[in-house]
Amino acid sequence: MVSLDGFFEGGKPWEIDWHQTDEEFNEFAIEQLGEFDTLVFGRATYEGMAQYWPSEEAISSDPEIASRMNEAPKVVVSRSLAKPEPAWHNTRVVKEAKQLREVSKNQLVLGSSVLTTSLMEEGMLDELRIIVAPILIGSGRSLASSATRRIPVRLRSRREFRNGNVLLTYEPRLEAG
Numbered sequence: 001m002v003s004l005d006g007f008f009e010g011g012k013p014w015e016i017d018w019h020q021t022d023e024e025f026n027e028f029a030i031e032q033l034g035e036f037d038t039l040v041f042g043r044a045t046y047e048g049m050a051q052y053w054p055s056e057e058a059i060s061s062d063p064e065i066a067s068r069m070n071e072a073p074k075v076v077v078s079r080s081l082a083k084p085e086p087a088w089h090n091t092r093v094v095k096e097a098k099q100l101r102e103v104s105k106n107q108l109v110l111g112s113s114v115l116t117t118s119l120m121e122e123g124m125l126d127e128l129r130i131i132v133a134p135i136l137i138g139s140g141r142s143l144a145s146s147a148t149r150r151i152p153v154r155l156r157s158r159r160e161f162r163n164g165n166v167l168l169t170y171e172p173r174l175e176a177g
Contacts, residue, residue, distance in 0.1 A: 001131040001165070002132055003018065003140070004133065004134060004136050006142050006144075009141050011140055013048075018137055019133060020163050021163075022161075022162070022163050024161055028159075033065070033072065033108070035108070036106050037073065037104050038072070038103055038104040038106065039074045039108055040075050040107045041076050041109070041111065042078065043077075043078035043080060043081055046074075048111075050088035054066075054089070070088070070090075074090055075091070076094070077099075078093055078095070079095050097115065113143045114146045116128070117143070117146045117151075121149065123174050125172055126172075127170070128169070128170040129167060131167050131168075132168060133165055134165065151173075153171060155169070157169045
């Protein structure tokens with residue numbers, strides 16, 4: 001999820017109190033988790049997710065999403081992690097993004113802006129789903145802050161949620177050369 005001004009978190013790590021979720025959004029999250037057989041994270045996103053989803057708070061407030069997140073096969077792309085820390089059920093670490101092809105064909109990258117941008121630049125991302133929240137937060141970390149070049153995309157579809165969130169689904173279009 002990004003703010004209308006393009007930030008996925010505020011000025012501090014995991015400053016996401018502006019995310020707008022509700023019953024419809026949770027149903028979408030459950031539906032989306034059911035479409036993929038493997039969840040993929042960069043190191044920083046993994047660390048945050050691995051702390052939250054197994055917690056009592058997550059299990060009591062979002063039991064179905066927590067169950068799916070906790071049981072799904074997970075892969076962390078990281079050169080700095082030798083093993084998943086903190087430990088999270090059904091997780092493995094790969095050092096290079098190109099190793100993802102060996103893991104499964106049907107993967108969902110969650111968060112992980114640096115990894116997502118890298119996958120797009122390497123032509124390894126088939127689809128980019130961005131949820132835009134109807135709020136301006138003024139500053140923070142941009143989804144594309146680690147991009148080393150421009151990556152054109154083509155809009156495939158959009159979905160509006162009752163709370164004002166909009167899901168935009170894009171296809172990255174790499175230019176030759």
